[in-house]
Amino acid sequence: MNDSSNRYYVKNTENGTFQDITTMFNGVAVLKISGFLDKGKPVNIYTEQWIDNQEEDFLITTTESNVPVVIRENTDLELTFIIRQKYATSTINLMTVHDNFINYMTGSDVWLKSAYVGNKYVHCVCLKEYKPTAINLERGDKSYIMGTITMHTLNSPTV
Numbered sequence: 001m002n003d004s005s006n007r008y009y010v011k012n013t014e015n016g017t018f019q020d021i022t023t024m025f026n027g028v029a030v031l032k033i034s035g036f037l038d039k040g041k042p043v044n045i046y047t048e049q050w051i052d053n054q055e056e057d058f059l060i061t062t063t064e065s066n067v068p069v070v071i072r073e074n075t076d077l078e079l080t081f082i083i084r085q086k087y088a089t090s091t092i093n094l095m096t097v098h099d100n101f102i103n104y105m106t107g108s109d110v111w112l113k114s115a116y117v118g119n120k121y122v123h124c125v126c127l128k129e130y131k132p133t134a135i136n137l138e139r140g141d142k143s144y145i146m147g148t149i150t151m152h153t154l155n156s157p158t159v
Helices: 094-106
Strands: 008-011 028-034 045-049 056-060 076-084 110-114 120-125 134-136 144-153
Touching (some): 076 094, 094 144
Antiparallel strands (some): 008 110, 028 076, 045 056
8 A cells, every 4th residue: 555645645747737746756755755845045135243233234135016025045954765565556677667756846936735735735956966875676565766856845735
């Protein structure tokens, strides 16, 4: 049984429909996606402290309707997964499923959605290299490929 079914979704076009990752890629189980609730450091706040005073001068450079708005760096998500026959609904080739999944996730920008964080979704792209964290092939039912893909968010997570 695949416990990540109906939990993590993906699409590769803005107007597309989110699809369950475990349905799109038979045999893939998403172990976790971390980073949905992270906040990056501010990029539009400038501070200066002077030697004769404990209080800092500061400036938030962006305003909307005369109200200061803090802009933050976009963060990274980490998607950790395993591909294994026991998570598939039919016989699979682990290498083929792995290659198809990695090509989909790293070949273009995608939108990821998680039921674990209130169905928030985020537009992201893989900007870093990928390599599997564990490969255990040619071992019958105990064969698996495990990995983590780092995805850079292109905006803030949205409901």
